[in-house]
Amino acid sequence: MYQYNDYDDALVLSRVEEFRDQVARYQGGELSDDEFLPLRLQNGLYMQRHAWMLRVAIPYGTLSADQLRLLGNIADRYDRGYGHFTTRQNLQFNWIELSDVPDILEALAGEHMHAIQTSGNCVRNITTEAFAGVAHDEIMDPRPFAELLRQWATINPEFLFLPRKFKIAVSSADEDRAVIRAHDIGLYLYQHKGAAYFRIMVGGGLGRTPILNQMLFEQVHWQDLLGCLEATLRVYNRFGRRDNKYKARIKILVKSLGIDAFRDEVEQEWQKIRNSNSAPVVSEQQLARISAGFERQYPVVSAELDLEYGAWLARDQDFAQWIQQNTRPQKQAGYVAVVASTKRGPASYETCAPGDLSSDQMRELAALADRYSCGEIRVTHEQNLVLTDVARCDLYPLWKAFQRIGLATPNIGLLTDVISCPGGDFCALANTKTLPVERQIQRQFDQLDYLHELGELSLNISGCMNACGHHHVGNIGILGVTKNDEEWFQVTIGGQQGKAARIGKIIGPAFRAEEIPTVLQRLTDHYLSAREGDENFADCIARLGVEPFKQAVYQTNEKSEESC
Amino acid sequence: MSQLIAIRNGVAEQVFDDPWYVPASNQQTQVLKVEDYRQWLAEQAGTSSSLVPALQLSAADEPEELVELLQQAPMVALNFEKFTDGRAYSQAAVLRRNLGYQGDIRAVGDVLRDQLVLMQQCGFSSFLIRADKNAEQALQGLQRFRYGFAR
Numbered sequence: 001m002y003q004y005n006d007y008d009d010a011l012v013l014s015r016v017e018e019f020r021d022q023v024a025r026y027q028g029g030e031l032s033d034d035e036f037l038p039l040r041l042q043n044g045l046y047m048q049r050h051a052w053m054l055r056v057a058i059p060y061g062t063l064s065a066d067q068l069r070l071l072g073n074i075a076d077r078y079d080r081g082y083g084h085f086t087t088r089q090n091l092q093f094n095w096i097e098l099s100d101v102p103d104i105l106e107a108l109a110g111e112h113m114h115a116i117q118t119s120g121n122c123v124r125n126i127t128t129e130a131f132a133g134v135a136h137d138e139i140m141d142p143r144p145f146a147e148l149l150r151q152w153a154t155i156n157p158e159f160l161f162l163p164r165k166f167k168i169a170v171s172s173a174d175e176d177r178a179v180i181r182a183h184d185i186g187l188y189l190y191q192h193k194g195a196a197y198f199r200i201m202v203g204g205g206l207g208r209t210p211i212l213n214q215m216l217f218e219q220v221h222w223q224d225l226l227g228c229l230e231a232t233l234r235v236y237n238r239f240g241r242r243d244n245k246y247k248a249r250i251k252i253l254v255k256s257l258g259i260d261a262f263r264d265e266v267e268q269e270w271q272k273i274r275n276s277n278s279a280p281v282v283s284e285q286q287l288a289r290i291s292a293g294f295e296r297q298y299p300v301v302s303a304e305l306d307l308e309y310g311a312w313l314a315r316d317q318d319f320a321q322w323i324q325q326n327t328r329p330q331k332q333a334g335y336v337a338v339v340a341s342t343k344r345g346p347a348s349y350e351t352c353a354p355g356d357l358s359s360d361q362m363r364e365l366a367a368l369a370d371r372y373s374c375g376e377i378r379v380t381h382e383q384n385l386v387l388t389d390v391a392r393c394d395l396y397p398l399w400k401a402f403q404r405i406g407l408a409t410p411n412i413g414l415l416t417d418v419i420s421c422p423g424g425d426f427c428a429l430a431n432t433k434t435l436p437v438e439r440q441i442q443r444q445f446d447q448l449d450y451l452h453e454l455g456e457l458s459l460n461i462s463g464c465m466n467a468c469g470h471h472h473v474g475n476i477g478i479l480g481v482t483k484n485d486e487e488w489f490q491v492t493i494g495g496q497q498g499k500a501a502r503i504g505k506i507i508g509p510a511f512r513a514e515e516i517p518t519v520l521q522r523l524t525d526h527y528l529s530a531r532e533g534d535e536n537f538a539d540c541i542a543r544l545g546v547e548p549f550k551q552a553v554y555q556t557n558e559k560s561e562e563s564c
Numbered sequence: 565m566s567q568l569i570a571i572r573n574g575v576a577e578q579v580f581d582d583p584w585y586v587p588a589s590n591q592q593t594q595v596l597k598v599e600d601y602r603q604w605l606a607e608q609a610g611t612s613s614s615l616v617p618a619l620q621l622s623a624a625d626e627p628e629e630l631v632e633l634l635q636q637a638p639m640v641a642l643n644f645e646k647f648t649d650g651r652a653y654s655q656a657a658v659l660r661r662n663l664g665y666q667g668d669i670r671a672v673g674d675v676l677r678d679q680l681v682l683m684q685q686c687g688f689s690s691f692l693i694r695a696d697k698n699a700e701q702a703l704q705g706l707q708r709f710r711y712g713f714a715r
Contacts, residue, residue, distance in 0.1 A: 010709065011709065011711055014708070014709030015709070018708060018709070022678065031678075035647070035676060035678070038648055039678055121648070121650075151713060152713050154711065154713075155682075155711040156713065157653060157681070157682035157683075157685040157686050158650075158653045158654055158657050158682075158686050159650070159653075160650065160653075160682060161647075161648055161649065161650025161653065162650060234654045234657070234658075237650055237651060237653070237654045238626075238651055238654050238655070242649060242651075272658075272662040273661070273662065275662075276661045276662050276664070278657075278661035278662070280713050
């Protein structure tokens with residue numbers, strides 16, 4: 001992974017001291033709540049329903065084993081022994097004392113981590129897919145460029161008080177596993193005549209107004225990327241709406257100007273930046289220094305040892321099922337990427353939320369990463385964790401170890417691999433509680449055979465319009481809404497992530513939380529009866545449309561609300 | 565007490581002799597908004613005055629359209645209506661980098677200690693600290709670590 005240099009160290013340490021001073025001035029009354037607000041947000045600190053929440057940045061979702069161990073230790077010392085991995089690959093501590101935050105940040109700095117710009121109206125954590133560098137369908141490794149963007153965006157003085165938050169994601173594989181179409185800026189990295197280029201898409205986002213981003217520029221050389229982004233951000237910073245929080249994202253500006261007029265504005269600004277030679281310049285050497293950290297030598301794996309692996313596959317059906325569901329081939333022959341599921345199915349659905357890991361699990365996983373992987377852990381957009389570079393001969397003992405620590409549920413990509421925001425149990429913005437719904441779903445769908453029969457199916461739950469659970473792009477999406485102080489849940493179907501990303505459609509009136517498992521059962525039963533061949537759930541809806549599914553859900557339903 | 569901080573010869577200091585904000589000075593020149601500045605410019609045509617006013621922009625003004633005024637103005641004040649409104653950062657960057665403006669760029673309005681270093685990096689060269697804040701303490705805001713990309 002990326003190695004900090006002295007400058008990076010000096011930066012994060014000075015930031016810690018700066019925030020220590022700001023906290024002291026806030027507690028001393030010198031800074032008002034309003035004045036402190038953006039300062040703390042830009043250091044990852046939120047006020048939640050019951051306590052302070054600290055969101056730690058995990059740049060493009062990559063952690064070293066030492067970093068994960070540290071997070072576990074912080075969870076024990078300063079929180080309640082667990083942390084929550086988010087859809088944007090960060091980690092949240094939910095029960096933090098304000099006065100501890102400077103010390104926590106200092107501890108993080110010691111392991112080359114920070115919480116800079118994990119919140120606030122600024123450029124947030126740059127994300128990419130969890131299989132970057134190893135994906136079998138990868139074109140180029142996006143991580144060096146994601147790191148370049150991290151450095152450019154970090155404390156970029158012009159863009160810290162944007163109209164609203166700004167999210168950038170990078171992908172460079174046949175399949176987009178970073179949801180780049182739903183980002184303010186989605187970058188698709190590809191090769192052309194031996195050089196790296198970007199396709200730049202702008203104006204995507206979920207929330208109240210779900211929109212997929214549109215093509216800004218087809219072909220931008222990597223050395224022009226930062227100049228182009230600077231022009232884009234400057235246009236947004238100057239002309240994006242600031243009068244209404246819900247109309248302030250760049251997607252609204254792009255939509256109101258139209259993509260062509262927006263592009264004209266950016267081109268003009270970009271030309272001025274070029275004329276004045278003020279674009280940030282990145283040399284080949286700088287990129288090479290960054291890239292060096294991501295390069296790895298892969299020893300040739302002995303084929304002999306694979307015999308044992310094959311034997312276990314034949315002998316142990318549960319193991320074979322886990323291999324089938326929770327591992328992915330790598331482009332490096334003989335190595336496999338393994339997904340640790342944080343969705344523990346019926347086994348422990350009372351105690352943990354999707355994306356939660358206890359401090360013990362963090363330390364155990366770190367130890368496993370050291371032993372079987374490359375001392376590195378990735379966070380997925382689906383809130384699971386990945387160990388890459390596992391030799392096939394190590395898969396069986398690794399699976400056994402995952403079983404022991406409760407991370408072996410073979411449900412990656414299946415219905416119970418639910419993406420969910422923390423909801424009203426934690427979040428002050430949410431108007432509904434998502435976790436009880438998620439637990440009911442885990443209880444309803446506790447038969448692995450049925451889940452495997454259903455196959456690939458994404459289920460996303462958001463506790464409010466802000467859509468942190470990305471419900472719009474789930475094959476099934478659930479959105480919590482309130483009406484007359486009561487919790488209701490709206491169901492959308494047909495959403496999809498990836499290159500063929502689509503926004504789902506609402507099937508009809510909202511439901512009570514307790515009705516949701518039945519609704520899902522009807523949707524999945526209908527799919528099983530209506531599918532053709534090996535057509536998956538999303539394709540089946542694409543072929544048949546929403547209507548037959550809607551009928552299947554509502555024909556026998558009496559309790560649903562009339563007009564939510 | 566002066567609320568003004570300026571970067572002079574690369575050093576940030578509290579300023580007590582500012583031509584634009586010295587109270588009760590006979591020599592006090594003016595800080596004019598865009599329309600008033602245009603009017604002044606029209607009235608000045610053909611005459612030569614030693615008292616050239618400064619120009620104050622609102623966050624919605626576009627510096628690119630004001631080149632004629634900028635050629636005259638020895639100082640441009642950019643107003644932060646609220647410190648969370650970041651438009652003036654881009655205005656300053658446009659003034660300094662795209663338009664090559666060489667005069668003083670001053671932050672006025674909701675100008676607070678914790679943003680000074682960001683302002684400076686975008687091209688601001690003086691800062692009129694909000695009246696209820698201590699400017700001497702705010703000066704420390706410019707002693708902060710100055711992160712710069714592409715080091």
